[in-house]
Amino acid sequence: MTPGVLVILVLVLGGIGFVLGRRRALQSAAREGLKLHSLPGYYGQTVALFTVVPALFLMATWLFLQPIAIENSVSSQIPDSAVAEGSARSLVMVDVRRIAEGLDSLAEQGALSEQVLLDMRADLTNVRSRLAEVGVALGSEVSPAVFEAAKSYRGIEHTASSIRTVAVLIAALVFGAWAWMRIKPRMRARNVSETFVKALLMGSSLVAILTTVGIIGSLLFESIQFFKLYPATEFYFSTVWNPQFRGGSDFGFLPLLWGTLYVSFIALLVAVPVGLMIAIYLAEYAGSHLRSFAKPAIEVLAGIPTIVYGLFALITVGPFLRDWIAQPLGLGTSSSSVMTAGLVMGIMLIPFISSLSDDIINAVPQAMRDGSYGLGATQSETIKQVILPAALPGIVGAFLLAASRAIGETMIVVMGAGAAARLNLNPFEAMTTVTVKIVSQLTGDTEFASPETLVAFALGLTLFVFTLGLNVLALYIVRKYREQYE
């Protein structure tokens, strides 16, 4: 049974549990002549939750652990001789898995019966061509050892899946029945289901937190690997970025940091004034009618995928800047430049700034405006001297969020600013950023243990610390601002 069907089945059981639990509560109350502690629905809910949640939890854990367990047991079956020179065991395991999947689809299409599959041998049949028929392409001929491993992989997986199905269903039934048995009129079903729901919600937030911890952990781990191979001082203070695929690379972080900050700076230079003015106009001057369509229209900008912005930078803005500004002024001949990426990224950030600032300006109490108007201040005096100072912390928060967004942006920079790591003041030169270099270090055929790839993690970690710092600062400032009117 596939996991999807199993989930549906468990949910159906949960539904049945709800009905049965509710009925049992009502019946027992009638029989014993007692008033139910909670609404009947809560008894049903309790049974349903006990049926569904443990079963699904078991299933999730199983699905997570099963491949690891099977991999280990099958991997040990493959003799060292089957692992080709220069290859790794993990690569062979990839083949094993694909063959197993191919055999599955062969069996599903009815091309071969189970018995024939079990008898099939790599040295007698052309496995590669059979598998190609069902759309599984293999790079090389299948060796008998690998094929046997694939067959046993398939066998173990089938058995495990069957056990899983049974175990999950039993869990659902046992927990459901246990909850059902416990139903008495005096049982505090409302409290039980409240606690249950609370635990469930807490578990969900735990998933997010654990994921973050996991990501940081892996970044940290790989970065440490990198710093073992490459000195940290060199990384953070060198001005040369020159990766070589044959080793002996220079990984100077400074040119990348410079490019990142330069592009972000130009982007914010565009986005902040424009965004702020839009926000002021929308919040203070625009009528409700205009506002009702202008605000969503501006927010559409935020919905454009960054790759589309990148396209725009590459095809329109870049050549325009080169032909009309950079070349006439003798500043450069490259269509990819810091200016191109910065301008386009600035446009992308406008809705960020305008939308957040607009909300913040609107949150300034009307009493502030009244007070100022009541003293005879004009609208612009009120905005300049009362509203903006009152909203400033929030606006700074918006600014910092936009900045961390700008620093993390990749696509626009790849297409707009080029890939040359340079320390240069000329905004019409091609430069590059941390994110672009992460992409370029990880794409391509490189070994995963060399400093050339591991540097990506060090870059990622540094970037993460940077944007995390900005976000924390932004949140701190925004929170401080909130206290002011309470």
Place this chain on the structure above:
Amino acid sequence: MSEAATQDAVNASVEQPVIKMRGTGVNVFYGDKQALFDVDLDVRQHSVTALIGPSGCGKSTFLRCLNRMNDTIDICKVTGEITLDSENIYAPMIDVVELRARVGMVFQKPNPFPKSIYENIVYGPRIHGQVSTRAEMDEIVEKSLIKAGLFNEVKDRLQEPGTGLSGGQQQRLCIARAIAVSPEVILMDEPCSALDPIATAKVEELIDELRVNYTIVIVTHSMQQAARVSQRTAMFHLGKLIEEGPTDKMFTKPDHKLTQDYITGRFG
């Protein structure tokens, strides 16, 4: 100012009342809804005029017409005539900024700006160009705070935020802020409704003192307050002015049964 001088000023205004502001046939519309119907009301110089009436009767609306605060509401339309020193404040050539410098306002909830006490007070004079040097500013801050009876409480912390004061102090700061622009009329929209009884007593005392130099119009929900601080009272009901007269008379033998009922707490 001495007790006798205060009394003289009151007597003067009673003997030959100067009409500071006069509303004639004032109608106010919020969109399609009419909030005020044909209100005629005089505001006498150097006296406190209380506007009373149940919620939604239009008294605040009328108050906000007196310095055109209603202009900030898009859908609000005012017809009729309101004069300040016999000049129609709704005439096209009137500058609202100048009008509001002459007719100041204190609001229901204390609304100091999130700036220092000092900055709160110099805000108005500065935008009207009344002060420019540091010495002038210091002087106006001190003078306004003294008039608002707040100086002794805050003189050592003028640079601290105005929002850090207590509710009553904040409201007196707002009054000081309004006084700082040297207005002729001060409008007060339920200035004590957010304050505790002690702070209320202080503000009421202040209103009584301010009457000597300013003309005050106050909206209030408290009958006692109207009786304590005002010389004249106007009763509004459902957007209409029911009656208007000396406070003593209004609270002892009003002409209208509605007023009688409202004052004695039978409705509203």
